[in-house]
Amino acid sequence: MQVYLEDLNEQQRAAVLHINGPLMIVAGAGSGKTKVLTTRIAHLMHQGVDPFNILALTFTNKAATEMKERIERILGNNDARNLYIGTFHSVFAKILRAEATKIGYPSNFTIYDTDDAKSIIKEIVKDLNLDDKIYKPAFVYNRISAAKNSLLNAAAYINDSVIQQEDARGNRPMIGEIYLRYENKCFKNGAMDFDDLLFKMFTILHAAPDVLAKYQHRFKYILIDEYQDTNVAQYQIIKMLGAVNENICVVGDDAQSIYSFRGATVKNILQFEKDYEDTKVIKLEQNYRSSKSILEVANTIISNNKNQIKKSLWTDNEHGEKIKVVRTLTDNDEGRFVADTITELKLRNHYDNKDFAILYRTNAQSRSFEESLRKMNIPYKLYGGVSFYQRKEIKDLLAYLRLVVNPNDEENLKRIINYPVRGIGKSSIDRMVLAANTHGITMWEVLQTPTSIGLKGAALAAAENFVVMLKSFQSMLEKENAYDIAFAVGKQTGLVAELYNDKSVEGLARYENIQALLNSIKEYTETPDEEGELHDKSLGNYLQQITLLTDVNNDDADKDAVSLMTIHAAKGLEFPCVFSVGLEENLFPSAMSLYDRADLEEERRLFYVVVTRAKSKLWISYANTRYRFGSLIQNDPSRFLDEIPEPYLDKTFTGSASKSNNSGLGIQFRADDKTPSSLKKLSEKIQQQAIPAHTPSANFTIADPSEIEVGQKVEHQKFGIGTVSAIEGASNNRIAHIDFGAGNGLKKIMLNFAKLSIVK
DNA sequence: TGATGCTAACTTTTT
DNA sequence: GTTAGCATCA
Numbered sequence: 028m029q030v031y032l033e034d035l036n037e038q039q040r041a042a043v044l045h046i047n048g049p050l051m052i053v054a055g056a057g058s059g060k061t062k063v064l065t066t067r068i069a070h071l072m073h074q075g076v077d078p079f080n081i082l083a084l085t086f087t088n089k090a091a092t093e094m095k096e097r098i099e100r101i102l103g104n105n106d107a108r109n110l111y112i113g114t115f116h117s118v119f120a121k122i123l124r125a126e127a128t129k130i131g132y133p134s135n136f137t138i139y140d141t142d143d144a145k146s147i148i149k150e151i152v153k154d155l156n157l158d159d160k161i162y163k164p165a166f167v168y169n170r171i172s173a174a175k176n177s178l179l180n181a182a183a184y185i186n187d188s189v190i191q192q193e194d195a196r197g198n199r200p201m202i203g204e205i206y207l208r209y210e211n212k213c214f215k216n217g218a219m220d221f222d223d224l225l226f227k228m229f230t231i232l233h234a235a236p237d238v239l240a241k242y243q244h245r246f247k248y249i250l251i252d253e254y255q256d257t258n259v260a261q262y263q264i265i266k267m268l269g270a271v272n273e274n275i276c277v278v279g280d281d282a283q284s285i286y287s288f289r290g291a292t293v294k295n296i297l298q299f300e301k302d303y304e305d306t307k308v309i310k311l312e313q314n315y316r317s318s319k320s321i322l323e324v325a326n327t328i329i330s331n332n333k334n335q336i337k338k339s340l341w342t343d344n345e346h347g348e349k350i351k352v353v354r355t356l357t358d359n360d361e362g363r364f365v366a367d368t369i370t371e372l373k374l375r376n377h378y379d380n381k382d383f384a385i386l387y388r389t390n391a392q393s394r395s396f397e398e399s400l401r402k403m404n405i406p407y408k409l410y411g412g413v414s415f416y417q418r419k420e421i422k423d424l425l426a427y428l429r430l431v432v433n434p435n436d437e438e439n440l441k442r443i444i445n446y447p448v449r450g451i452g453k454s455s456i457d458r459m460v461l462a463a464n465t466h467g468i469t470m471w472e473v474l475q476t477p478t479s480i481g482l483k484g485a486a487l488a489a490a491e492n493f494v495v496m497l498k499s500f501q502s503m504l505e506k507e508n509a510y511d512i513a514f515a516v517g518k519q520t521g522l523v524a525e526l527y528n529d530k531s532v533e534g535l536a537r538y539e540n541i542q543a544l545l546n547s548i549k550e551y552t553e554t555p556d557e558e559g560e561l562h563d564k565s566l567g568n569y570l571q572q573i574t575l576l577t578d579v580n581n582d583d584a585d586k587d588a589v590s591l592m593t594i595h596a597a598k599g600l601e602f603p604c605v606f607s608v609g610l611e612e613n614l615f616p617s618a619m620s621l622y623d624r625a626d627l628e629e630e631r632r633l634f635y636v637v638v639t640r641a642k643s644k645l646w647i648s649y650a651n652t653r654y655r656f657g658s659l660i661q662n663d664p665s666r667f668l669d670e671i672p673e674p675y676l677d678k679t680f681t682g683s684a685s686k687s688n689n690s691g692l693g694i695q696f697r698a699d700d701k702t703p704s705s706l707k708k709l710s711e712k713i714q715q716q717a718i719p720a721h722t723p724s725a726n727f728t729i730a731d732p733s734e735i736e737v738g739q740k741v742e743h744q745k746f747g748i749g750t751v752s753a754i755e756g757a758s759n760n761r762i763a764h765i766d767f768g769a770g771n772g773l774k775k776i777m778l779n780f781a782k783l784s785i786v787k
Numbered sequence: 788t789g790a791t792g793c794t795a796a797c798t799t800t801t802t
Numbered sequence: 803g804t805t806a807g808c809a810t811c812a
Contacts, residue, residue, distance in 0.1 A: 116802050221802050391798055595800045657803050
């Protein structure tokens with residue numbers, strides 16, 4: 028038996044050894060799904076399958092990189108570089124680059140990110156004299172995106188009576204028209220948005236039988252990761268590509284389907300067996316990641332969902348600790364609690380920073396954690412948020428580079444035609460746009476004959492100089508690599524100098540960002556290609572890749588730092604210690620999801636995902652109040668808290684943070700009619716714990732937590748007078764054991780949060 | 788015409 | 803609390 032087969036369990040090995048024919052692997056969280064996929068690919072190659080014939084598709088760059096690395100480790104050589112492995116978007120972009128001319132697109136098409144797309148939509152809304160309060164760019168974009176993911180073009184959208192009724196009911200009957208104009212504009216600009224990379228891929232395979240045959244023949248083996256997250260477009264493409272050989276292997280877990288907002292549909296999993304009669308189904312149900320407690324909690328949570336494929340995930344791992352539920356007064360307290368706890372655990376249990384992850388529902392929640400971690404000098408890595416490539420100065424330089432490759436791209440042309448300022452003002456630009464629209468040509472073409480639109484004097488000279496400059500960059504395309512062109516652009520446009528001369532703090536940061544971008548381009552040109560087939564370090568090839576990256580290449584990936592990210596971004600990852608934060612109604616579950624069963628179930632799957640990221644320690648926290656839109660709001664604890672079975676819960680930290688009365692910031696577990704029944708149950712539980720009999724004495728003064736010592740008599744606002752019997756924990760995160768005698772008994776109280784008065 | 792300062796809108800989640 | 807977009811001023 029091959030070495031790589033030895034540490035697989037029976038089901039895993041069966042999945043690896045199944046070579047020909049359709050295969051569906053239903054893989055629970057932590058069941059070794061990536062291991063199976065990578066071993067399977069290594070095994071195929073070991074059996075003599077040419078890596079050029081293997082296509083492996085993932086959803087994130089992170090997952091693709093990790094897969095590639097693991098395959099290389101198994102193989103012990105670099106044959107893996109010949110595999111077609113990457114995200115749906117990046118692999119299709121590469122293929123489209125070779126085939127786009129078949130549907131009238133230039134091969135050097137530009138890829139628009141979400142911001143680019145929204146600003147075009149905004150312009151169209153303006154051109155149509157529509158109210159942008161009703162036709163919000165984000166809303167229209169989502170609508171168009173959903174249509175594309177269902178393989179509906181603008182014409183089909185307009186002809187679909189159901190969609191038209193929907194839009195009419197939503198008082199937005201013009202979305203179809205906007206879509207049509209958007210579609211035309213992108214085509215004219217030689218640009219595709221993210222969804223087009225799927226849609227146009229489908230279009231080509233559908234329209235050009237020779238292309239379809241070519242890739243059907245090439246991809247003899249197809250592997251799809253996270254199949255539960257595929258949408259209609261992806262499903263159809265895979266189906267077409269795999270139709271000849273039917274060697275399709277999909278891996279998925281319906282319990283972890285969290286991308287329906289992007290058009291993903293679990294139906295694709297259920298459909299798979301119907302599409303391929305002789306599908307072999309293998310279930311991976313042994314979890315190797317988490318403790319029994321964590322897994323039990325996860326299983327219980329997910330069982331609350333009605334729609335799911337039945338499976339029973341189990342583990343041989345030890346029982347482990349209870350799940351710690353933490354209540355804090357504010358979002359800042361939540362941040363402090365997490366930072367304090369990390370500090371303490373590093374001291375006490377010798378954990379590294381990289382063993383911790385703080386996972387939240389929305390990116391906006393990262394602030395309080397960043398602050399508290401910085402204060403405690405804990406290094407952290409923030410994933411997501413505003414990406415490096417979305418910063419203005421980066422987009423400016425990239426706009427030039429894109430324009431050099433594709434001068435018809437009007438959006439990027441407009442972005443930089445007068446930046447840095449070169450005397451091409453608004454009125455000149457307006458004339459160009461007008462001329463371009465009336466003659467059905469592009470702005471770049473108008474620019475070739477600037478006198479034809481009546482430019483004269485300084486404006487004429489400026490326009491001519493701009494054209495000459497851009498053409499000089501274009502002449503470099505053939506011979507020079509991406510870095511040389513980027514450097515020349517930065518220098519000759521005056522863009523780098525402009526930032527260099529800005530000596531403000533922000534200006535300095537922008538200058539550094541531009542340098543970082545140039546360095547990363549340099550690194551790109553100096554790193555050998557992974558495909559092996561072509562050593563294409565051209566600017567065009569560079570730009571192709573860059574738009575699909577969400578982050579700067581993490582060469583500091585092994586840096587010892589706490590990870591901060593959304594739960595979505597954490598899928599597929601695991602950490603010894605996980606803080607699942609912000610478990611509050613309206614936040615998690617999100618306010619957008621409360622009125623629809625399917626949406627709420629997706630939130631619950633998200634909760635399932637976050638719980639199953641943890642190997643041994645899991646904290647779940649919520650704050651009574653937090654800042655949102657600049658003002659303080661109160662949220663009830665999340666209904667999901669009530670779905671955690673009691674025996675697995677450690678609520679030590681929930682009872683000590685509230686004030687004695689029902690005023691001010693103290694939590695008030697309302698039991699009125701508005702409160703969901705699940706919350707009532709939870710509030711009853713907690714109210715039973717707290718005995719509100721005690722009234723604080725008149726001279727009650729809150730003591731500094733560091734003054735509390737063993738043996739002292741202290742007064743608690745709620746529990747009354749007690750004696751400190753022991754203190755545990757680090758100096759900044761001490762927990763006092765206080766005996767409040769009959770009635771309240773022994774309590775563990777976190778000194779950072781509790782308000783105690785020393786009784787003299 | 789460009790920079791500065793104020794108001795409003797903003798928060799799901801990602802390629 | 804943050805940022806984008808608009809209005810106002812130099």
